[in-house]
Amino acid sequence: MDFKEQKTSNKPQVLPEFRHMNPNLASLKIIIFYVLLGFSWIIGSDYVLEIIFPDPDTYQFAQSVKGIFYVALTAIIFYLIIRYRMLMYSDTISSLERAYQELDEGHHRSLKLENQLYDLAFYDPLTGLPNKIMLEQTIDHYIQEKGDQGIIGIVYFDIDEFRTINEVKGHSTGDELITTIAHRLQDSIKKPNMVARMGGDEYVLAFFDINHLESFLPMVEEHIKTIRQSYLLDEDQFFITISGGIALYPDHGKDYITLMRHADAAMSIAKSKGRDQIVIFDEEMVMVIKQQTELLNQLRQAIHQNEFQLHYQPVIDMSTGKAVGSEALIRWVHPTKGFIPPLEFISLSEKNGFIKDITEWVFKDAADHFADWGKQKNYKISINLSATMLMNEKFIGSLIHWIQEYKIDCKKFNIEITETAIIPDIEKSIHVLNSLRRLGFTISLDDFGTGYSSLTYLQKLPIDAIKIDRSFISSIKEDTEEFYVLKYMIDLAHHLKLAVVAEGIETEEQAEMIKKYHVDYAQGYYFCKPMPQNRVLEYFKSIHQEGK
DSSP: OOHHHHHHHTSOOOOHHHHTOOHHHHHHHHHHHHHHHHHHHHHHHHHHHHHHOOSHHHHHHHHHHHHHHHHHHHHHHHHHHHHHHHHHHHHHHHHHHHHHHHHHHHHHHHHHHHHHHHHHHHBOTTTOOBOHHHHHHHHHHHHHHHGGGOOEEEEEEEETTHHHHHHHHOHHHHHHHHHHHHHHHHHHOOTTSEEEEEETTEEEEEEESOOOHHHHHHHHHHHHHTTSSEEEETTEEEEOOEEEEEEEETTTOSSHHHHHHHHHHHHHHHHHTTSSOEEEOOTHHHHHHHHHHHHHHHHHHHTTTTOEEEEEEEEEETTTOOEEEEEEEEEEEETTTEEEOHHHHHHHHHHTTOHHHHHHHHHHHHHHTGGGGOOOTTOEEEEEOOHHHHTOTTHHHHHHHHHHHHTOOGGGEEEEEEHHHHGGGHHHHHHHHHHHHHHTOEEEEEEETSSSGGGGGTTTSOOSEEEEOHHHHHTOOTTSHHHHHHHHHHHHHHHTTOEEEEEOOOSHHHHHHHHHTTOOEEESTTTOOOEEHHHHHHHHHHHHHHTO
């Protein structure tokens, strides 16, 4: 039965002849019918009785019986009439009650639907936090009410490397992290302040009626501490950091859109400065963001327009003084801006999805020119692999395709990965590194010594060498704490049968020191700065002629 049929079936069943009858007319017809029936009965029955009962006594008795019968008959008729009317009234009342009940249920359903629509319109369905629409209305209402007399602090932030968590653990685990952070912020932020989810891993903290700006930043930092910590996600620990931007009303904007745009710009600057920090907006950021956008648009065309080059820095065997390999370092030579440092465009390419194309280009270009390095048996080219590529689920498949297409001899190449790339998900990293080694690559752990955290993982990681970071080498002096840490790292690596490479060697003193403590290989300006391949080959000829 459909809805329309169901609604119709609840109506009282009224006879057709009474359905549209006027109540006064119906009553009059009943009275006339009763009067006619009464007169007909009295006159007709008397006439019949006189014929049937000529005896007066018998006639009188028959008249009494007739009267009783008439009373009984009329009582039955009135009973039926009244019963029929009462049934009609009862059905009408029941129908009205049902209609009222349905109306009441419909009202409750409409209220429930209205609440659901309200929640959908103003609250995030995943976390239950206010969404951007409610945030905008709240801020606009405050501005209309307070004018320039009030102060609002907007903190726009997101989770660093959240995309990596989604790729490694899946979106359900990512949603779990987003919900957990939302609940912690809800417990931390009290009215009239509010926390809202903007979408994805982005949140906004809005602080109203700020009295002292000097205490505002410490207060923000206290709230951020509640979420900047380690989380257990699908049985693995992840340490979460955030990058954010702050905009203040009315100094940085007098409407919601301007405030959010400026807070977002400040967050972008925090990302470009290395993440895990909060930056306050200033007017210069608008120019920086504009420049980054322009650079991003130019980066889209850089590969197709052959603007990238590979420079190489030789790796020197400290026992023989000969070059045993080179590190391939990408350079962007812009047609109008000239040389653009990798630090300016690599992180930008990672955030905007261009790192895959750049990585492919590096492998292809290095493979194309490998034959020019000569026939040295153990000569290797080192290629840096970004954390984004290392943790990408499709990387190994793409790499196998490149190997086949560009005829890459994996045994001639060394992959360098940074300490920060492997720490967020050590088990995933081990799996990817084992896959690389099975393909024939050797693995070096780059920037070793910057955090010391990888010391605990050395025994587990499938690597062949460690590269001690240049910042660590430059600060080393004998009989200092750093010196003994360096010596310990070298001894530990050798104990684990790992080669040790020191980078950033710039002075003879540094070269002698690392040689004294049995560092296996070195690179740096002291030996040769990064140069195009043809110039590095000339360098090789010169050192061979000099007998170095």
